[in-house]
Amino acid sequence: MDAEKLILLQNKILEVVEYFDCFCTENKITYYLMGGSALGAIRHKGFIPWDDDFDVFMDNENYHKFCKAASNKLDTDLFYFQKENTKEWPLFFSKIRMNGTTMIEKDVVGRAMHHGIYIDVMCLNKTVKSKASRYVQYLAARILSATALSKKGYVTTSILKRFLLVTVKVLSFNSVQKVLLAIVRQYNKKNSDLVGHFFGRAPFDRTTFNVNFLGNPRIVKFENLQLPVPSNVEEYLTIRYGKNYMRLPSEKEKMKYPSHAFIVDTEKSYMEYFEKTKDHTAQVLKQ
Numbered sequence: 001m002d003a004e005k006l007i008l009l010q011n012k013i014l015e016v017v018e019y020f021d022c023f024c025t026e027n028k029i030t031y032y033l034m035g036g037s038a039l040g041a042i043r044h045k046g047f048i049p050w051d052d053d054f055d056v057f058m059d060n061e062n063y064h065k066f067c068k069a070a071s072n073k074l075d076t077d078l079f080y081f082q083k084e085n086t087k088e089w090p091l092f093f094s095k096i097r098m099n100g101t102t103m104i105e106k107d108v109v110g111r112a113m114h115h116g117i118y119i120d121v122m123c124l125n126k127t128v129k130s131k132a133s134r135y136v137q138y139l140a141a142r143i144l145s146a147t148a149l150s151k152k153g154y155v156t157t158s159i160l161k162r163f164l165l166v167t168v169k170v171l172s173f174n175s176v177q178k179v180l181l182a183i184v185r186q187y188n189k190k191n192s193d194l195v196g197h198f199f200g201r202a203p204f205d206r207t208t209f210n211v212n213f214l215g216n217p218r219i220v221k222f223e224n225l226q227l228p229v230p231s232n233v234e235e236y237l238t239i240r241y242g243k244n245y246m247r248l249p250s251e252k253e254k255m256k257y258p259s260h261a262f263i264v265d266t267e268k269s270y271m272e273y274f275e276k277t278k279d280h281t282a283q284v285l286k287q
Contacts, residue, residue: 115270
């Protein structure tokens, strides 16, 4: 994506973020910037310059409070709540999408779903000190993600990924899925000093941190907005990215985080592109 189009996309994402932030404030929902969005806030005071997405997370209580509020109170003239674990969106995090815009990703070209510009809303789950127990949660989340991708119609040229997606289809039955989700969320009603983000892209040893890192949100500059990060965001970023997180990555490292967007239009609805892309998955894969 060229620089001009990326800036237009980031500006439109900021409109979603501004609404989301006000929505959470009005409904007394606590959230924090996470991952690359938290890193961008601290290192760049806004977007990582080459980034085209925006992520937040919440603890389990606030996440379910958010899902309930979004289902009932969202301004549906402007925005769309893409709820987790549904036929449309079988993955285990949710999105707020902007109506009248387009952000179609390569792996869901042609899929019947809302493809507006979005932000991701993730749920943290409590975990325990036992590394083995944490890994069971992490593994259950990985299997759930794989089954969800197979339902979503994930498009890939990788033979290994295709094999894995076919293999996990046998685990797509609701009863098995419920057991796996129960494993991931098994400690949420217990006292624990640790939380984990098991449905993200972080490797296992970077998924878990002390719940005290969250605390009362620290408000920091993010482009033209003032947004919340974990109170001990430096420790969180050290766990997530290593102690040199303030250092700019090499070009090789940047390649590990490709652009999410395949077709972007900040002014037109994805419906104007949907029929055009619906029957062209094969051509997309060649690019």
